[in-house]
Amino acid sequence: MTDTILSLSDARLSLDGNAGRVEILRGIDLDVARGETVALVGPSGSGKSSLLMLMGGLERATGGSVMALGRDLTALGEDELARFRRNHMGIVFQSFHLIPTMTALENVATPLELAGKPDAFERAEEELRLMGLADRAAHYPAQLSGGEQQRVALARAAAPRPDILLADEPTGNLDETTGETIMDLLFGLHERGATLVLVTHARELAERCGRVVRMRDGRVEPELARAAE
Ligand SMILES: Nc1ncnc2c1ncn2[C@@H]1O[C@H](COP(=O)(O)OP(=O)(O)OP(=O)(O)O)[C@@H](O)[C@H]1O
Ligand SMILES: [Mg+2]
Numbered sequence: 001m002t003d004t005i006l007s008l009s010d011a012r013l014s015l016d017g018n019a020g021r022v023e024i025l026r027g028i029d030l031d032v033a034r035g036e037t038v039a040l041v042g043p044s045g046s047g048k049s050s051l052l053m054l055m056g057g058l059e060r061a062t063g064g065s066v067m068a069l070g071r072d073l074t075a076l077g078e079d080e081l082a083r084f085r086r087n088h089m090g091i092v093f094q095s096f097h098l099i100p101t102m103t104a105l106e107n108v109a110t111p112l113e114l115a116g117k118p119d120a121f122e123r124a125e126e127e128l129r130l131m132g133l134a135d136r137a138a139h140y141p142a143q144l145s146g147g148e149q150q151r152v153a154l155a156r157a158a159a160p161r162p163d164i165l166l167a168d169e170p171t172g173n174l175d176e177t178t179g180e181t182i183m184d185l186l187f188g189l190h191e192r193g194a195t196l197v198l199v200t201h202a203r204e205l206a207e208r209c210g211r212v213v214r215m216r217d218g219r220v221e222p223e224l225a226r227a228a229e
Contacts, residue, residue, distance in 0.1 A: 005069055005164060005195050006032040006055055012063030013050055013218075024050045026218040027064065034163075037187070037196040039206035042215030048199040049094055051215065052166045055197060056091045057081045069163060086114055090157030092167035094199075096149045098141040104128060104152045105137040108159055115160050127155040130185060132178070146173040154182060158189055165189055168199045183208060 013025040053059040112120035131151040171179035214221040
């Protein structure tokens with residue numbers, strides 16, 4: 001049995017826009033082993049967020065294959081995909097995607113409730129406390145700063161203890177101290193078994209990851225060890 005948790009093979013993503021067809025991901029080959037920590041880096045527009053969406057089953061590849069925990073995400077129906085995400089994936093978006101009509105506490109508790117956890121609200125409170133947001137639980141997203149919204153999004157993704165945590169710039173809007181706290185929390189999740197794929201421009205965060213994957217123009221650049229061959 002292989003310990004590959006994510007495996008993309010010639011994965012492609014093209015979207016039809018009003019300016020015609022845009023090739024966003026142009027054939028991605030990437031394997032991530034269970035328990036790895038991967039930093040996804042590269043210039044703006046190189047396809048990092050799009051790749052995360054593909055890995056999380058939020059965008060469907062228009063070519064190639066995307067396997068997660070042995071399941072071919074391109075072959076799952078919408079309902080199966082939603083269930084798969086709920087059971088195995090935590091996703092933190094670049095723009096947070098909090099539900100505006102729910103408080104911070106409700107945002108974090110909802111996925112736990114959907115997963116059938118009877119103590120969803122107690123656990124959600126604890127996650128918010130870990131993020132330093134105990135006193136913001138009753139606030140709506142619009143009443144929170146960008147960095148606070150980001151931490152709520154992270155609490156929501158981490159609460160169900162996902163096998164795979166995908167996070168887009170998890171420390172992007174945070175001051176240094178808060179950023180470090182978040183990094184420690186991310187790597188704490190890793191110690192408890194989660195595989196991490198983090199999009200980041202922060203050198204310190206990338207350096208803490210076991211591997212750095214560099215993207216350019218919708219492709220993964222050859223890794224240094226391989227490039228030197
Ligand atoms: N829905 C869409 N329709 C058309 N083009 C899109 C769409 N979403 C993204 N793109 C394009 O795909 C490319 C990759 O976008 P993506 O958001 O993945 O980049 P990124 O590496 O995450 O950039 P950043 O660091 O700025 O977040 C960009 O050129 C973007 O304009
Ligand atoms: Mg992005």
